[in-house]
Amino acid sequence: MKKRFLLLIPLFFLILTGCSYRELNDLAIASSLGIDYEDNNYTITAEVLNFNKKDEGDVTGGSILYYGTGKTIAEAIRNIYYKYPRLLHLGHLRLIILGKNTIEQKTDEIFDYFLRSPEAANDPYVLVNNKGTAKEIINPDNKSNDTFNAKELISNLESNELRQGTVTTINFEEFLSIYLREGIDPVIPTIHYDKEKDNVYSTTILTGMTAFKNNALLTPLSIDESKAYNILQNKFEDIMIVTDFKNSKLSALLLFPNSSYSVKIKDKITVTIDLAFEGHISEIQKKVDLLDPNILNEIKENLTETIENKIRKLLQYCKKYNVDILGLKDQIYRHYPKEYEKYKKQNIYEIATFKINTNLTLDRHGSTYIGSTKGGSYDKN
């Protein structure tokens, strides 16, 4: 009995061993992928990490660009093999750049391909060129081969999200889930290539975000609106807010975001937005005594108003374009399923009343100006 079982083991090897055995050096690791759709053809631009070993242990950085065209995405990717021998490995994909045409016309097809592919990573960041093709981002002057650096672009994207708040990243899976859900519209970071400037590298720039509704890219969000979106999604780590305070400038850092918003229906729709942060005054140009609680309150009110203004701007944007990027309808659908049909077609931002409560704790104000009224160099001025 035991021996018979032993005979089975090599049989298992023969039967169960799949074709997924691949040596590392047979793979071309794609770190970013540009997908364009023009004239009924897909064009794939793949940025593949270059790891040719030159000398002992010295790994050259940089990347190689692979191109393929075809009637379908699958064909286009397969057609890369006409020119390049190695297998395109999408498991470590970190960035997908979509051209304007692609996202407006072929989003469903892209989702279909990536969901079917067993290997492709499902969490690459999605970027969209709202003014042209993906190829012109990856290879702007059509000849340079290794200027594009996905790694740098990604860290730029991430630091913009965490430190500036002007971008809120969305990865492929999140994009897909928001796209497929009813009552919520995705917001995608945009990038574009500035043809006017000479320096190729610096001209591919992150520009902000744009909402995507009914397979169309809308007007991009302004910087304030982008920040407001980031604040509401709690994505930032620390962002800077600059306001006017007593005819001079004041800048404060917002930390530890803990915001939420909820929809309540009682005859009317009420949306309560609760914002909570910790504030840190990083620069104050007016000489004031920060130990005075009244002054602190003044600063707090000032900052609160600035933040709430940004939020209101975002709500205005939503109202203007009738786009539900905050997913209010989605909340209605989940909490008030019976009412959903009624509000489905309406512009929710027109009929709802918005209440914004901001809870800003201003503990960290520094100590520079405490003694300013009693002496020191500030007294002389």
Place this chain on the structure above:
Amino acid sequence: MFEQIDDNIKKIQNDYKNSADISFKHFYIHERKLVFVYNQSLSSSTAINNFILKNLSLLIENKKQFPENLFQFLENTFPSHNLKEVTTWQECYDYLGYGFTILFLDQSTKAIAIETKENLARAISEPMTEQTISGPKDAFNENYLTNIGLIRRRIRSNHLIVSEHIVGKQTKTKVSVLYMNNIAEEQLVKEVEKKIAAINIDGILDSTYIREIIIKNNTVFPSIETTERPDLASMCLLEGRVLVLVENSPYALIIPTFFIDLFHASEDNYQNAKNVSFTRIIRYIAFILAVLTPAFYIAITTFNHETIPVDLFVSFAAQRAGVPFPAIVEALGMTLVFEILRESDIRMPHLSGSAISILGAVVLGDAAVSAGIVSSIMVIVIAISAISSLMFSHIGMTNAIRVWRIFFMIFATFFGVFGIFLCGVLLLVKLSEMKSFGKPYLYPVAPFQWEFFKENIFKRNIKKVTKRMPILTDKNETRSRL
């Protein structure tokens, strides 16, 4: 035996075919002939000179009258602590083999055997394979009585029983079973004695012979451990284990041995419990690394690429670029070379040992990588795995790790990480199926006992270990009352 002394001598000469080391010494007492027969290589000439010949000469000089029953007289007169009457040829040859001197007297069908054994063993030296920084530094040697003495010196109790068996038709080797009769399980002792008594073989040259014979099914993991340290042996006796000592073997067998014992080192008994716990955790990690590293490397580089962070991926891929073999061939090749190096290092005399190290370092570490035959990452992987396996002082454990490492590598080649999991299940099944003299090999993990789990997986302060493991003893569980 014959009445005529010359017949007796002739028979011995015939039976030994005039072997050069058998000596005969003739004597006369009042015209009665005496012959001493001894084995020059086993007997001490000093003892023969001082205790037999000298005494006999004095007797002859001083005494004018000898009693009629000369045999009886001599038997009573010789100053020896070990004096035996010999009546059969078989006995005669046995005693000659032990280094006794046999005294033949004419007109007598009996002979006298007087112990004149030469001490042929080396002196008690430091342990060679189980070295420690602190703790006692003596080790068993090839002298059987010395070995028993080393244990007796540590356990003076009359409950320490030494039960002796003679095994081996040609070698007549003494094999003794040592146990504490107030601690050890009777059942276990009986079984060990039964198995040793049943051995029917021409010769036992080392304790490992006994181990091979009494182990039920021969698996790669050692189910009986050996030790050359009398302190460790004594500790095992106190725990209720049974010890087997074999003549001419510096290694004692410890019965039973659990899997967890292979992770313990002699040093553990003499260090701070908390530090030992930490070291033991490192040993478990080393075991996992030793068994799994090459397999895991093969799995993630050939199947489960998505598990590697992208930067590491690029580095791995760059290292592998230009290597002509698949990962498994590379790994098996490197393992083979390493094993050859290790084996030759053990076999080589110490004087030429450094040549091997240089060859290994230069050929493997550097030249093979620059030549592009293997990737440098594979050298690292095999080296980590090899170093981790050398952490275990039990050679049986190192060898078992080697076998399973290759199993894991083969499974990883065909199924990736899933294969490692599959092989892990096989290993677990194998280990939990194993028994060491009827005791579950994975104790105290399975069957689980929290108190002894804590003590064996980690180490507890000796003050807290007040009980013996109940699996080893059924009568005297209390160890201390503190």
